[in-house]
Amino acid sequence: MLEKIKGHHTITEHLKKEILSGGVSHAYLFTGINGVGKKKTALEFAKSLLCTATENKPCGRCSVCSQIDHGNHPDVQVITPKEGETTIKITQVREMVGKLSIKPYTGDLRMIIIDDADCMTPEAQNSLLKSLEEPLSYNLFVLLTTHPQSILTTIRSRCQSYYFHPLNNEVVAAILKAETEYDSAAINGVLHQSGGSPGMGLYLLANSDIQNERKLFLRDVYHLLKGDELKVFALAESLSKDKALSEERLGFLIQWFYEVGLLLQSFELAEGQQPDEAHIAYLKILNNEKNEAILKTLFEMMAILQYNVNLRLQWEMTFIKIMEIQKGYN
Ligand SMILES: [Zn+2]
Incomplete structure (x- = not known):
């Protein structure tokens, strides 16, 4: 049973x-x-x-x-x-x-x-x-x-x-192997970003576009950190379309800045993962203090997302705060 x-x-x-x-x-x-x-x-x-x-x-x-x-x-x-x-x-x-x-x-x-x-x-x-x-x-x-x-x-x-706690990568891999037609290489490719959720793993496998979208998203956030204020509104607008997308991107951003934080403190990424170009670009413009303040802001947004809030407004406020942190105003 x-x-x-x-x-x-x-x-x-x-x-x-x-x-x-x-x-x-x-x-x-x-x-x-x-x-x-x-x-x-x-x-x-x-x-x-x-x-x-x-x-x-x-x-x-x-x-x-x-x-x-x-x-x-x-x-x-x-x-x-x-x-x-x-x-x-x-x-x-x-x-x-x-x-x-x-x-x-x-x-x-x-x-x-x-x-x-x-x-x-x-x-x-x-x-x-x-x-x-x-x-x-x-x-x-x-x-x-x-x-x-x-x-x-x-x-x-x-x-x-x-x-229901997040599952470890081995269990997620075993579930995806048993329940989908994807090969091991494809499954291993999404494990890291699945965050212990077989459902997220499946979503990533079925939407290979999402990997690309995440890359573009990171590029936009990077420009925002560099001071491109228009990105605040464009990103907030695109993320406000539905709550699931907001949650997915927010979870991804938290994971991302967490990784940048590890690298800033000279730690290695998890499970043999190597820093990519985007990691290196972010490392060049951030320091540990700013990175931690950004992470804190993102966690605050995560807590607020639990309520039925105006997503566009919430993202705008979060992005503006992140920009200010980067400029050294906070
Ligand atoms: Zn039966």
């Missing part, structure tokens, strides 16, 4: 025990970075509970397992922001809540997975709260989030929480 989930042994063992002892909770909160395995675990959890095989659940072959795999099982519902939206609105939650009292199709259990649960507006969260306070025995909620702080404490306190 749950063997398909790699690298989160403690969590899967806990869930397995709960399933076998009949002690499954009404609500769970899975936290951890994007692509680390939260949703996959939730779906395997659903399969383990609903699979119709008599042994070795989930079998992966019965109609229930197959329906869950294809995202069309009537009792396993995944709620995410609607296309083109950045939040989960109260209307979506109300619609779901309205159907909770109807008996599940199978009779025993309905699982509601709320993906990016932190994207629920406060009104949507309040609407969900009532269902968590007075749970019906056959409804099981699994909330997935990268930013648990953005979820009401009253909701969090009613959930059993599990933290």
Whole structure:
């Protein structure tokens, strides 16, 4: 049971025990970075509970397992922001809540997975709260989030929480090898930038353009550091299009300045990685003090991103601050 989930042994063992002892909770909160395995675990959890095989659940072959795999099982519902939206609105939650009292199709259990649960507006969260306070025995909620702080404490306190830690490179490589057609060289090429997330690894493999985009992005940030103020607004504009892109680029920038910091202090980069041209260009214009101040600014932005903020404005402020640090104003 749950063997398909790699690298989160403690969590899967806990869930397995709960399933076998009949002690499954009404609500769970899975936290951890994007692509680390939260949703996959939730779906395997659903399969383990609903699979119709008599042994070795989930079998992966019965109609229930197959329906869950294809995202069309009537009792396993995944709620995410609607296309083109950045939040989960109260209307979506109300619609779901309205159907909770109807008996599940199978009779025993309905699982509601709320993906990016932190994207629920406060009104949507309040609407969900009532269902968590007075749970019906056959409804099981699994909330997935990268930013648990953005979820009401009253909701969090009613959930059993599990933290999915970033996986080490070996596990990420093994997952990508087992689940994709990419060869070892391609997989090894993205491991470093995957940050312990197989989902990010897959994203990078499938979007080789992104490597190029990141190079161009670094070049723009470099010009910004050199005093090109127009970059502030152009970059902020392009990054404000969606939150996922903002998070991806921000994570990348933090990793980048962290690496520059290592080199500035004469440390080596991780796992035999060699500095490239961009590293050398940045080294020439930064010192350790400025670099640390920039990193601090980026971490502050990371904390702010947990809330529904105006992305363009936030990036503008961050970039302006970085420019000022570089000019020595801070
Ligand atoms: Zn099955």
